[in-house]
Amino acid sequence: MSRKALFLAGFAVVASSATAVYVLHEAPPAALRQQGPAVDTAPIAAGMKDLLATYRKIIVLTAGEATPGANEREQANLVGRELFHENQERQAKLDGALARLAASNNPRRHEALDSLLDQVESDPSLFDADRLAYRELLAGLQGELAKDSSLRAIKLHKRVSEDLDALAEIERNYDKEIRAVFGRFDTRAIQLKREKWDAYVAHLQTLYQRERILKDYGVVLPYPPRPEPAEPPAPQQKDEAEIFGTALPKKTVVLTFDDGPHRRYSAEIAAILKQYGAPAVFFNVGRNLGEIDKAGQPRLNAGAQVSRKLMADGYAVGNHSFTHAQLSKASGDALKAEIFNTDALLKAMDPHRAQLFRFPYGARSKEGMGYLASAHLTSVMWNIDSLDWADPVPSSIADRVLNTVNKEGRGIILFHDIHERTVKALPAVLDRLVAEGYRFAGWDGSTFKVPSTETAPVPRAAATGYASSWAIVVGIDSYPKWPRLQYAVRDARGVSEMLIQKFGFAADHVFTLSNEQATRAGILAAFHDRLAHGGMQANDRLFVFFAGHGATRKLSSGRELGYIIPYDSDPDSFDTDAIPMTEIQNIAESLSAKHELFVMDACYSGLGLTRGRSDSSFLRDNARRLGRQMLTAGGADQMVADGGPNGHSVFTWTLLQGLGGKADLNGDGLITATELAAYVAPAVASVSHQTPAFGSLPGSEGGDFVFELPPENEFLNTQTAQLSNDAIALNNKLDAKASAPAEPVVVKDLQGGERTIATPAPVPVSARQQAQRANDRGLQLYKEKQYAAAEAQFTEALKLRPDFALAANNLGFVYYKQDKFAEAARWFENAIKMDPSRAIAYLNLADAHGHAGDKDKAKAAYKTYLELAPNGSGAGYARQQLEQL
The missing domain is CATH 3.40.50.1460 (Rossmann fold)
Structure with missing residues (x-):
């Protein structure tokens, strides 16, 4: 079965079980190498190297985090979080620089972006895992390129899309390894390096030493004390002024998510939690919610809508400072503003916000605790750190959490709702916890406790979680x-x-x-x-x-x-x-x-x-x-x-x-x-x-x-197979007996x-998941030639997710099959705006324009398709159509 093209090490390979075809990244044609002032990409390239260096240091600090002593582990994690947030700021600056470059009028901007992509793809010193550091940067660049309709931008968009596919493959490979099922992969003419994760970490430890990183950030660890005679264990720490989770009942955990809200991942995490009947606390950074104007009034932004929805769904939303500064180093009005500005924004969303506060990095001071008391806020810490801010591999995050929970037996788990990897790791964590009889405590306004009538999860299958x-x-x-x-x-x-x-x-x-x-x-x-x-x-x-x-x-x-x-x-x-x-x-x-x-x-x-x-x-x-x-x-x-x-x-x-x-x-x-x-x-x-x-x-x-x-990720086109008439007739009979959800079936x-x-009742899922399921149903209906029903499903997918290029193309093709060529062309154009490098959409658009009688637009679309996919499955057909137009 063919796999997606993987662009890595400067070129791509499309692999199947029998053949492998090399596709070199082409240099810009001479006609496209326009004259103009050269773009100085050195600052961006340097920033990307700094981004990678910091990413590597974080891994060195946190790799094997269970082996050092408690003090060293705490200091390493504290510095690691600081490095992570430095990288968040660096990432934001790089995103801005790339956005400005992509939107500039400099005719050599695309050439400059090509050179930056070469750095990601072709640098021989990079390990596979290094490239994961650039994943979010490439995703942002992909979005910026989508705004440029020039052919060079479209080609760059395609290149970035294929790079992101390669990064997804790298993640899957490490995921398999860490799950201890890393095995033989299908042979390809060009291989990803596929270094073992331990080998990657060992390489990083030759470049950076944990002690040196800590020292650079003002931490020198004392020599370990001499062993003392064993003493009776100290009494268990109780949660009083601060809540650590160690006083929770056995086999009870609290799920917390920091640094949001995130416009996409927060909702997806909430949907997963609802499927498991699990309460949680989301600690929000104030600047993600809005700002305080010169008159001292809160002004909410789009992020506040995400958190307001979380509150409406029953999740507690707490305060995580305004800028995510290290508050142990702040004092006076600056420290007070970090706490009270975010509290004002939360109150503007809902006066009954959770009166909970989490210090960024866990770094607190006596003065900060005093301000919390005056604001009637309770400090919530944690005793189980997922390290999802440091670890790029979902299964590794899940294993770490589960191992720590097993050791602690109870506590507060720290996650972050700003990472896709957290979304991927969460079901595996929840599956195991519920299997082992853990309960989830929620905030009741005064303490964390499991409700006396614990919310039953919606009857649904657990995420598969099978090892093999x-x-x-x-x-x-x-x-x-x-x-x-x-x-x-x-x-x-x-x-x-x-x-x-x-x-x-x-x-x-x-x-x-x-x-x-x-x-x-x-x-x-x-x-x-x-x-x-x-x-x-x-x-x-x-x-x-x-x-x-x-x-x-x-x-x-x-x-x-x-x-x-x-x-x-x-x-x-x-x-x-x-x-x-x-x-x-x-x-x-x-x-x-x-x-x-x-x-x-x-x-x-x-x-x-x-x-x-x-x-x-x-x-x-x-x-x-x-x-x-x-x-x-x-x-x-x-x-x-x-x-x-x-x-x-x-x-x-x-x-x-x-x-x-x-x-x-x-x-x-x-x-x-x-x-x-x-x-x-x-x-x-x-x-x-x-x-x-x-x-x-x-x-x-x-x-x-x-x-x-x-x-399903199939873009409908003229080569999409539909069922035979006898298959459609039988399916119609079968579907007539299909049961509605929650309707009992006797067998x-x-x-x-x-x-x-x-049969199970419908379950709550995120809008993104609903959109995908609607598209998948539409694809089934299209193959059964139920065009009106398919149109309704693709339309529903776009209502749920307006930027869903796949559904836009598929809706256009349903119109095309019904000879509604003008409507089809509009939706193919919409799909191209959402995903400019999707070659098949240009082929569909060309066909629609051709049938509508617009030869010039048809020619242009066929030519663009051939520029993007000169060896694609429709290339011969496109050339034939150009000859006839």
């Missing part, structure tokens, strides 16, 4: 002694592709057995050798799919026993050479994976399933409950309906449609096995003579297998009875 994903996929058509099947192998292949391409299962963890490979010995060896002895861990998941014959034998006791039929089974002796479901049950119980899901596209009964359970505390329970579940195509004496679209059985086609997104019944971007059954079972039963069944195998503790839907269990599944 495994699958065994079996498809048998060519039985030597059983009736041959037509679609089983294709069903298996379709499931394997779905798991790898959509859900990110590693290809070498998906074991596919077809026809003669799927003997009894081969299937059992896949379980015993490849899984049990292949490195499966307790936090992994296993998906098993079988497409082939099934059989049922009645025992002397009257109980029925089901079998799956391997390739080499004989109908006259299947009770000895087939695989009884009792053996599958034993295997399921013996494997160490947390969640296992068996999907059987075969009909039989007698599987001995037990009833699963579901309750309103699903989120808190699922992460710690084992899950052993099974979904089957039908019962005994029922024939599998093989006449589904695209060469699939009806059951597997419906399963794939469900996994494609239709089974996300509550729109949270996650599909549980229970949701999948609630979609598949009634839908299949409505269009065939099969009655699919669902339940839990013995040994299950009620856990639910979870699939996480990736966001068969394999004991012959019935069970009711309560």
